[in-house]
Structures are given as structure tokens and as C-alpha cells.
Amino acid sequence: MRDLTEANVTDAVLNTIADDTNPRLKEIMEALIRHSHDFVREVNLTPDELLYAARFIQNVGHISDDKREEGVLLGDVLGLTALVEILGDRVRVGATESSLLGPFYREGAPTRDMGDDISLNDDEGEPAFIHGTVTDANGNPIEGVVLDLWQTSPNMFYEAQVGQPKDYDDYAYRAKFRTGADGKYWFRSRKPVDYPVPTDGPVGLILNGTGRHSWRPAHLHYLIYKDGYQTIQTELFNSDSKYLDSDAVFGVKETLIIPYEQVDDAARAEEYGFPTSTFYEGTYDFVMKDDASVKDAEAAYSQRASMSAA
Numbered sequence: 001m002r003d004l005t006e007a008n009v010t011d012a013v014l015n016t017i018a019d020d021t022n023p024r025l026k027e028i029m030e031a032l033i034r035h036s037h038d039f040v041r042e043v044n045l046t047p048d049e050l051l052y053a054a055r056f057i058q059n060v061g062h063i064s065d066d067k068r069e070e071g072v073l074l075g076d077v078l079g080l081t082a083l084v085e086i087l088g089d090r091v092r093v094g095a096t097e098s099s100l101l102g103p104f105y106r107e108g109a110p111t112r113d114m115g116d117d118i119s120l121n122d123d124e125g126e127p128a129f130i131h132g133t134v135t136d137a138n139g140n141p142i143e144g145v146v147l148d149l150w151q152t153s154p155n156m157f158y159e160a161q162v163g164q165p166k167d168y169d170d171y172a173y174r175a176k177f178r179t180g181a182d183g184k185y186w187f188r189s190r191k192p193v194d195y196p197v198p199t200d201g202p203v204g205l206i207l208n209g210t211g212r213h214s215w216r217p218a219h220l221h222y223l224i225y226k227d228g229y230q231t232i233q234t235e236l237f238n239s240d241s242k243y244l245d246s247d248a249v250f251g252v253k254e255t256l257i258i259p260y261e262q263v264d265d266a267a268r269a270e271e272y273g274f275p276t277s278t279f280y281e282g283t284y285d286f287v288m289k290d291d292a293s294v295k296d297a298e299a300a301y302s303q304r305a306s307m308s309a310a
């Protein structure tokens, strides 16, 4: 029988990992065991605290569904997602910088026609016209790129979110657009607004318990992909947000901040179907890097989410 002590318990667990374990799984599990044991030693974790942690993780699962991913949000507020993205950007030099996916991405957004209003004619918010070009690193436009994008409505909720005060159609403020030969994209929406991440779940306990606010600077999320190119997972932030320096989930990067210029042009407003002559215009050009190994990002997300690859 093993006589477990503080000195040998970590090795006892490490020794249970079979030699023929998948090398990457072995690397991750060994590090997880070593670091988590050191963590317990450092804070002298009590049995009650360990039980609390177990229930915390259970609650992360309980509150999650296909429209809300509390586990993603947990990684976000701990800065783990930001760190993973920063490490990933080291091999994506030259492409548009990445930012986090967030907990509210939904697969299956409908493909809309260029120029469509993704707000589905919302009667709230500030009309916005958003456009730009997708090019390769040499400035050549790329045809057939999918921009899978999503944002909150002006009332600060994603369309399917729990607590949503308005009855939006499924996939309002979500769309896929596919670029033509000129690499251009353009669509209508409402100017993104600052919003708080949900604090009614376990992640809220962390924020409230440590004196943190829950606000994110206004942004639009993008997954941009085409076979043969590295997928861009990013966000564009409004330059006039007061939360650029204190994003609750650490997503902001200087190169991803864009101004929304106010335009007063009755002819253009009418062309876009906006009810008043004034609207906001946001412009951003995305740069993609070649990579023959990159596949459809939505399929990749699906596979990741199901953990079927493990």
C-alpha cells in the first residue's frame, strides 16, 4: 500500500499516466497535475474550499447551453483566452490581430446578401454602415472569404440571451457574408454598444467577489475564413467606448479599435434605407495569411466544442 505524503502525492498521480498516452495529452495532464498541486500547496486549500470549487465547476455547466457558454466566459475573465490568443498571434504575424471568441458565438448564422441590415430593421439604436476589404498580405483582394459576424442589439444583449428584454428573430444581429472578386464586404446594422457580461452565473461570483466591473467595450465579433488561409477570430472595438482600458475579458488590442464616423448625407442614408439622414460609418480592412492547413472555421469550432478530437 502506498504511504502518501505531501512530498510524494504529486508523483503518485503523475505515475498513473500510461507511457503510450497521446503525447500532447500527456504533456497537458502532467503540467495540470503539477501546477494544480502547487496551487493547493501555495494557498493551503481546505476541504471546504475544494468542495466549493467542485460545485462552482458544476454550476458553470448547469448554466451553459447552446446559446451561452459559461466555461468560455470563465476562461475570458481569468485572462486565459487573452493569453492563448497572444501566444497564437506570434505565429500569425502579418495578419489581422486576433481577439477572443466570447461565450455568445452561435453556429449556423444565415448567409445574407451584401448590404443587408443584420439588425433585421431594428427600430432601436444608431444606424451604422460597416464596410471594408479582405486582402492577403500583399494587398490583393480575396474572393470567397466568409465573414461570420455577431454583435449585441442596442439593448446590450445578444439576440438569444437569457433575460433578453425584446423578442428578436433568431439570428438577429448575426450573419455570414461572402466576398466577391473585389474582396469587399458591406452591411448595415446598429452601432455596437458597451454591454456587461452576464453576472447571474458563477463567473459573476468572481467579478463581484473581487471588486471587478463586468463591462465590455462596444464591439463586433468576426470569424473570417476561407480554405487555404489562416482563420481570423477577432473583434473590432468602437474608439469612443469608455471601457477600452478596462475590458472585463481583456480582448482589446490597439489595431482593432475603429472610429464610427458620423455621416450626414440624405442621399446615402436613403440608399441604405436608414430612416434619418445621419448614420455612423465604420471601416476596416482585414488581412489574411496563407495557410493550406486551415479549414472551415465553423466546422473546426464544432469539432472543438464537441471534444471529439480528444
Ligand SMILES: [Fe+2]
Residues within 6 Å of the ligand: 102, 104, 219, 221
Ligand atoms: Fe461580445
